[in-house]
Amino acid sequence: MIINRLREAASSRIVRITAILFTALCIAFSAWTSGISFAGKEGVFINSSVYFTLENVSISKGSSNQTMQFQLQLNNDGDSILDYNYYGVKVTSASGGSYYAQLSKQANAQVPGHTAVSYYYVSTIPAGLDASQLQVTVFERNGNGSSVRDIGSLSVANAQSIGQTNNQLLVNLSDVDTAVTTNSFVSYQAVKAVTLPQDGKWTLLVDAMVTPTGTETITLPSGIKYLLHDGQGRTLTLSSNAVQGTSINAGQSKHILLTTTMDTLPSTDAMTLDLSLDSTGITSLGKLSLAPLFQLAKMGERVPYVLNGREGITIELQKADAQEINNKNGALLTAVLHNDSKSTIKAPTLQGVLISKEATLSVNTSAVVVPETYLAPGESGSYRFAAQLPEGTAAEKLQFLVSEAVTDVSASNKTNTNTNTGTNTNTPASTGSNTTANSTTTGSNASSGGTQNSTEAGSIPILAASLSEGLSAGSNMNNIPQYELGQSIVFDSSSELIDPNLKVSLVELNGHTDSENGYQTVVAKFKLMNNSNETLTIPNFGTSLTDSSGTTYPGARQTTTLQELIPNTAYVYSYSYMLPPAATGQFKLSITDASNTSSIKVPIANYKVSVAQTGEEDPQAVAKKLSLYPFDVTLDYWAINAQYSSGSYTYTLKGNFDIKKSEQVIVDDSFSTLEFEVVDATNRILGSTTNKLQGTGKLISGLQTITFANVKSEQLEYPVTIRAYEVITTSTGTAKRLLATLTQ
Structure with a gap:
């Protein structure tokens, strides 16, 4: 028990x-x-039905401090209206720091049941803190607001969305203009900085992008002074030009072009941009480091194209080639714009400048190729710039600057005499924000308070690239594809000269050296095939051959009267080149387009080719084959005879000719002719005769006799040689290509 x-x-x-x-x-x-919960999304709870979440955080890093923007969402799942005026937030750090948070947008303080309202804040914090060290602390005010009580904190690193932007400052317009009574914030981001030699001096140019963070339209404040600290104790005032006006709608981004002139090339390692309310920087709104913005892109490196708020657009300097322009050394540079966004964009107007810092020299280029007006998502557009280089220019020391040309540039007051005496500054408080949300949303009426000069032209720097690898030499064939006769030539997509339905191929490339004239004649024969159902215009493209030493030999085009090509037919015409006998081996064949406004011959295709030497076969061989595409002429029997009559000699060539032609190829009266020439043992020409392969009196298949009459000679020459040539009429004269040699 x-x-x-x-x-x-x-x-x-x-x-x-x-x-x-x-x-x-x-x-x-x-x-x-009642404090904080980690179920799903991190939250600070007032009770089981009301809680706060941190939705979006963005940190803008300046030189001396950084600005944090964040969105605090009040979720009221209860039935009663909640008054947000009894709550506030501050930013705190792991080391015990507390930083003032200010509402950046008007919002409704009365939150009905079963709704959620977002409140947008801005806080300035020390530059050394990162997201892992920061929290957003929610506090509650007592009835009369004399004291506060912390409820809980939300980790910045665990926010729903977090982003960081370097070289960016956030400015409250009310700090600049006393006429602004509401909180209207704009972000200033330094995007690009370049130095440009002009007229013996140096122009320093900074591109700054300005974006409103709220929902109101704002006007750029004229009370801000843009100061440049060069890192050597000097402070310079930058003049400003607002691209496309000073009014900026919500969701828009516009650019300010900041410039100053220096007598010598400045050192850019320690430069900072200072946004200030005075011309000395005493009342500074914040500083941005410019040193990283002078960095040069490498060849082939894509950089973001940030003008006018475009996203997903990149640009690269794809290649830089040596190009002869007006018989002098020049450069041809190709920049490619890539549209990786989700929408169609209008291709901008771009300008290019070659910069030599050593020579204090800027060379403007001509845009010889531009893309289509619009680029669809996933498309790319090529810009090709050409410039003649001054003698002695070191290509590997050059830089290439690409800028977008703009015509709507509002110049601010150059003298920067605008002042603002009513500046409001906010004192950080460890207890948090003392700003009370209003019950209704009102718009901002920010005023510029300054004068604007007339609109003037300008350009915004987009890409600055180094040419440290120099210009690709004309003789550089390492990256050029080898060409096989008959294959379709692939043209640069930026050129519209060749219709996509027109197949172009090289069917012959032969040469021979004439010991009598002392030069080498090369003939390239191109076939154009119309694969479409429409008649196409025959393009007038140029060609050139470049040897291993970098010497370029232009091609002379065959004279032709045919202008159009009917469907499912082909046409052939030739180009002739005069080369020194020593130019042998492989060549770069360039097909060029001179249809641009500057008439610069822009390569649209490059291939590595070999020139076959003709006419060097056994001169006593019984069978001879003469190739004059689209004709194949075969001699399977031939004999040379001579007779004397009335003081002159007559020579004859008897042969059995077999002449075949490709049926698909159109041949007109301008086609090349077949010339036979009789020479003696001393290489003296005794006579010649010309035979057509097309038209009236043409040479046909069968046993034929070709007569060389009225040959003036003191005696019968023996042996004699007959040479067969293809003769082409070009715009610069007649070109003869040796086909075969017959010696009996």
Whole structure:
């Protein structure tokens, strides 16, 4: 009995202890849930139905401090209206720091049940803190607002969305202009900085992008002074030009072009941009480091194209080639714009400048190729710039600057005489924000308060690239594809000269050296095939051959009267080149387009080719094959005879000719002719005759006799040689290509 009572007492004590522990856990859990919860999304709870979440955070890093923008969302899942005026936030750090947070947008403080309202804040924090060290702390005010109580904190690193932007400052327009009574914030981001030699001096140019953070239209404040600290103790005032006007709608980004002139090339390693309310920088709104913005892109490196708020657009300097322009050294540079966005864009007007810092020289280029007006998503557009280089220019020391030309540039007051004496500054408080949300949303009426000069032209720097690898030499064939006769030539997509339905191929490339004239004649024969159902215009492209030493030999085009090509037919015409006998081996064949406004011959295809030497076969061989595409002329029997009559000699060539032609190829009267020439043992020409392969009196298949009449000679020459040539009429004269030699 006693044992049972002891057991019952012990059991009763266990039940009481368990109940006490359970009650304590419930109280602890209740207290914990009134602060912060990590179920799904991190939140700070007022009660089981009302809680705060941190939705979006962006940190803008300047030189001396950084600005944090964040969105605090109040979620009211209860039935009653909640007044946000009793709450506020501050930014705190792991080391115990507390930083003032200011509402950046007007919002409704009365939050009805079953709704959520977002409140947007801005806080200035020290530059050394990162997201992992920061929290957004929610506090509650008592009835009269004399004290506050922290409710809980939200980790910045765990926010729903977090981003960081370097070289960016956030400015409250009310700090600049006293006429602005509401909080209207704009971000200033330094995008690009370049130095440009002009007229013996140096122009420093900074491109700054300005974006409103709120929902109102703002006007750029004229009270801000843009100062340049060069890192050597000097402070210069930058003049400003607002691209496309000073009014900026919500969601828009516009650019300010900041410039100054220096007598010598400045050092850019420690430069900073200072946004200030005075011309000395005493009342500074913040500084941005410019040193990283002078960095040069490498060849083939894509850089973001940030003008006018475009996203997903990049640009690269794809290649830089040596190009002869007006018989002098020049450069041809190709920049490619890539549209990786989700929408169609209008191709901008771009300008290019070659810069030599050593020579204090800027050379403007001509845009000889531009893309289509619009680029669809996933498309790319090529810009090709050409410039003649001054003698002695070191190509590997050059830089290439690409800018977008703009015509709507509003110049601000160059003298920067605007002042603003009513500046409001906010004092950070460790207790958090003292700003009370209004019950209604109002618009901002920011005023510029300054004068604007007339609109003037300008350009915004987009890409600055180094040409440290120099210009690709005309003789550089390492990256040029080898060409096989008959294959379709692939043209640069930026050129519209060749219709896509017109197949162009090289069918012959032959040469021979005439010892009498002392030069080498090369003939390239191109076939154009119309694969479409429409008549196409025959393009007038140019060609050139470049040897291993980099010497370029232009091609002279065959004279032709045919202008159009009907469907499913082909046409052939030739180009002739005069080369020195020593120019042998492989060449770069360039097909060029001179249809641009500057008439610069822009390569649209480059291939590595070999020139076959003709006419060097055994001169006594019985069978001879003469190739004049689209004709193949075969001699399977031939004989040379001579006779004397009335003081002159007559030579004859008798042969059995077999002449075949490709049926698909059109041949007109301008086609090349077949010339036979008789020479003696001293290489003296005794006579010649010309035979057509097309038209009236053409040479046909069968046994034919070709006569060389009225040959003036003192005696019968023996042996004699007959040479067969293809003769082509070009715009610069007649070109003869040796086909075969016949010696009996």
